Amino acid sequence: MTANIIDGKAFANDLVSKLAIKVKLLESKHQFKPGLAVVLVGNNPASEVYVKNKIRQTENSGMISIEHRLPESTSQQDLLSLIKELNSDNSIDGILVQLPLPKQIDENSVINAISAEKDVDGFNVINAGLLATGGNGLIPCTPLGCLLLLQDYLNDLTGKNAVIIGRSNIVGKPMAQLLTQSHCTVTIAHSKTVDLENVCKNADIIVAAVGRPQFVPGKWIKKGAIVIDVGINRLPPVDGRNGKGKLVGDVDFESASKNASAITPVPGGVGPMTIACLLKNTLTAACKRRNIDLTDK
Numbered sequence: 001m002t003a004n005i006i007d008g009k010a011f012a013n014d015l016v017s018k019l020a021i022k023v024k025l026l027e028s029k030h031q032f033k034p035g036l037a038v039v040l041v042g043n044n045p046a047s048e049v050y051v052k053n054k055i056r057q058t059e060n061s062g063m064i065s066i067e068h069r070l071p072e073s074t075s076q077q078d079l080l081s082l083i084k085e086l087n088s089d090n091s092i093d094g095i096l097v098q099l100p101l102p103k104q105i106d107e108n109s110v111i112n113a114i115s116a117e118k119d120v121d122g123f124n125v126i127n128a129g130l131l132a133t134g135g136n137g138l139i140p141c142t143p144l145g146c147l148l149l150l151q152d153y154l155n156d157l158t159g160k161n162a163v164i165i166g167r168s169n170i171v172g173k174p175m176a177q178l179l180t181q182s183h184c185t186v187t188i189a190h191s192k193t194v195d196l197e198n199v200c201k202n203a204d205i206i207v208a209a210v211g212r213p214q215f216v217p218g219k220w221i222k223k224g225a226i227v228i229d230v231g232i233n234r235l236p237p238v239d240g241r242n243g244k245g246k247l248v249g250d251v252d253f254e255s256a257s258k259n260a261s262a263i264t265p266v267p268g269g270v271g272p273m274t275i276a277c278l279l280k281n282t283l284t285a286a287c288k289r290r291n292i293d294l295t296d297k
Contacts, residue, residue, distance in 0.1 A: 003227070003260040006149050012272035015148075016061050019279050022294050023062035026286070034286035035064040036094040036120065036279075037086050041079060041105065042072035047098045054096070057275050063282060066092070076105045080113050087115040093286035094120035096278065117289055120281040123169065131177050138281050143175040145273025146207055146228045147182065153226065153262055158183040163200055165189045165216065165250070166209035171230055175207055196220075208250035218255025227256055227263040230270050 027033055036058050040051050051067070058065035068082060079097075086095050095118045101107050111119075116126035122140035130137030150157060162184040166172040176186045189199050200206055200220040206227050208216050213233035221227060231250030238245065249266030257263055264270055287294050 003257040004153075004262040006153060006226075006228075006262050006264045006269060008145070008149060008264055008269040009272045011149060011152060012145075012276035015273075015276040016057060016279060019276075019283055020061045022283060025294065026292070027062070030290070030292060032091075032286075032290075033062060033064050034093045034282050035066060035091045036096065036282045037066045037068060037089075037092045039068045039070065039079070039082065039086075039095070039097045041070045041074050041098070042102050044100065047100075051098055054275055054278060058279060058282075061279050063279065064091075072102050074102070074105070076109065079105060079110060083110065083113045087113075087118065092118065093289060094118055094278075094282035096121055118285055120278055120285055122174070122281065128169070128174070131174055134181065138285060139178070139277075140170060140174045141277040141281060142171050142209075142230060142270060142274045143178050144277040144280070145270055146175060146230065147178045148277070149228065149264065149270070149273060150205065150226065151182075157205075160184045160204040161187075161202055162205040162207065163187045163189055163203035164207045164209065165196070165200070166207075166211070166230075168209065171207075171209040175209070179205070179207075206251075210250050212250055213248050214250070214252040216251040216256065218252055218257070218259050221256050221259040223259050224261045225259065227251055227260045228270065229253070229264050229266050232266055232271060 023033060038051055038054055040047060055065045055067060086092050095114045097110055099107060111123045112125055114124055116124045119127050119138055122138045127137035131139060162179045164172050164175050167188050167190045172188055176188050179186045187199060189196055193199060197220050201222050204225055206225060207230060209230035211231055213235060229249035229251040233248055235245035235248055247267050
């Protein structure tokens with residue numbers, strides 16, 4: 001068996017194109033464009049790349065992107081003051097503070113200072129609580145992107161055994177909630193899980209979000225399972241050469257592809273979906289704040 005490749009990049013591009021149509025509709029019928037404020041503190045190289053990609057895709061969708069760059073030395077109070085201003089700015093529908101933040105700033109305090117209705121990352125405790133209780137909040141982008149890929153490939157997830165490797169607030173826990181709401185039987189595995197190999201071998205769906213390169217070998221994947229690889233890790237350069245090493249996921253792609261029926265590649269799988277779902281959340285937030293229904297448009 002050779003696994004089908006789940007092309008997250010193509011799906012994400014199609015999603016952004018559909019969002020762009022809705023943005024044009026908002027502009028023509030309601031005379032506004034959704035606005036996304038992106039806040040970057042410091043000059044973390046990876047964060048710089050992520051922010052650049054987010055801004056580019058925001059503009060591709062026709063939405064307004066506003067960037068706030070703050071120095072590494074920014075105090076927590078100064079950042080909270082900016083968030084307060086953005087919360088009260090009616091032209092801003094979504095606020096994203098790029099993580100990680102410098103050590104002098106408490107991330108949870110910042111996340112929870114963002115108005116829940118503008119929390120397009122879906123990390124605020126109010127949105128987390130709404131997701132946990134089946135409410136109508138903003139959903140974390142990466143789990144939402146994973147769910148959309150699974151729904152597109154399988155259509156109906158009812159009755160599937162799903163194993164999520166990783167229990168973070170960003171991916172693992174919200175992913176479990178989404179799959180439970182989709183009528184899967186869900187197991188969250190983590191560093192203390194006993195006999196992880198056999199836990200995985202019973203899974204129809206594996207979502208790997210552990211942050212360790214090629215952690216999940218192909219022998220853990222049962223024949224026909226679907227693998228969603230959230231991880232993105234850079235290996236050291238080959239033979240000590242200068243330059244960057246290869247990007248890999250949390251799953252050993254080559255061996256897993258021999259057992260899985262479908263798998264997301266790294267790069268080009270979950271990553272593009274995260275940004276597309278950020279824009280989806282921004283559009284959702286913009287419409288919800290103004291009581292506009294674009295569901296069937």
